Amino acid sequence: MNIYSPATVSRMRNIAALLAFLFALGLPVSVSAQQKVSRHFPAGKNVRLELKNISGTITVETWAREEIKITASMEAPTARFNPRQTDAGLVIDVVSDNRGRNDVGDVNFKVQVPARSSVDLETRRGQITVSNIQGDLVRAHVSTEGTIELSGINAARVFASNTIGDIYFDGEFASGGTYEFKSGQGTITLRLPANCGFRLVAMAPAKKISMGQFWHNGMKLLGDGRKITGDVGDGRASVTVTNYQGNINFLRR
């Protein structure tokens, strides 16, 4: 039995049609609200990029051109993004540029730089991906949650840290270099060549440290397996890995 009168049913149909029409109109509007901005900067002798984001992904790739290209996709049209080229390098500070704003939303960066660049990347939330950097420094810091993927890295100093999320490093350890990886909750995986040499301090209170083929009897297992110290190969690079609640895995390439 129909409980609505024909007039009511007709009115409901009209409202449904209007809502469908508005929805169909609104969808492309929300897509077009994503603002995409690209900027090019000349690469100096020593290329250094410093990028501080609030929320969103950061992807850094290398290319053969002598310039830096920044592409930012901004979720909110009100978000500010003012790159500054200084003597120290290219600086993008979304945090300072949007201080006091609550409507910034995600800003997703794609950055292309020469391979010899140093990159110092930071975001409060979001994934960081860096590939094929051969410069002095690679720093990737996610204050809260977001995975960090560093692949094809050959830098003298590498620092990667987050609170929630995996950290993956695939690269070389330079002799005399410093490498630090730290996560609160997530898996840290280091994929290294068989001939690499480093002095290791690895700490995981959850006792989940897997040295794989890098393990040897000269290594010290401390605190019921919560900490491992020892040299691998010539031990000339300094490697510190800390994971409060997750695993630490070493893989041989």
Add this chain to the structure above:
Amino acid sequence: MNCEQYQDLLSDFIDGSLTPSDHETVEAHLGVCGVCAEARSDLNSIVSFCREHRGEYEAVPNEGALWLRISNIIESQSGVSSPAVVPAEAGWWFRLMNRHWQLSFPQLASGVAAIVLVVSLLAVIGARRFSGSGVQSSGLSLASTGSSVQDRYRQRQQVIAYWNDRVELNKARWNPQMRETFDRNMSVIDAAVNDSLSQLTQNPHDEISEEILNGALNDKIQLLQEFSQL
């Protein structure tokens, strides 16, 4: 002028260095004021004595001998009075309180050093007893951990409280997603802090837990600092 002002001029009056008019004024006042006249008389006698014995006291012939003489005089006077003042049946407290103490500088210095040492020992013992009661935080106690760990933990907690206040001021401005993310991640770090505190409660000398605790507290401070900028 009042008497005080007249008495200020007495020294110059006796020396004869006042102007004639001032000299006359002071002299007239001394003629009618007994108090000032008496003060003039006292001062006059002192000045006269000094003038008469000028040169006799310029150099002390032997300081050691002089001090010995003074010491002997004091000793002889105290020796005479003591037996008369303290009765034979007096208690130890009465004797102690009525005893004349005479200490040389090395004895006095040794006494002060001993007092400082005793006070320091008492302070250390007191601090250890106090620390035995434990610092309560995050639902856990640092009851038996070393005092240095506790001190560092307290210092860190103060810093955390400061930055936490800063964050709370800004938190209302963040979008709900960011607030949830912050709280979720803070709980991960808090779990690391609590785990290491728990380990330290069981084993106060666990260096790994101490290391983890320090690292987690530093991470917490860093997270708060970073979010206080938003």
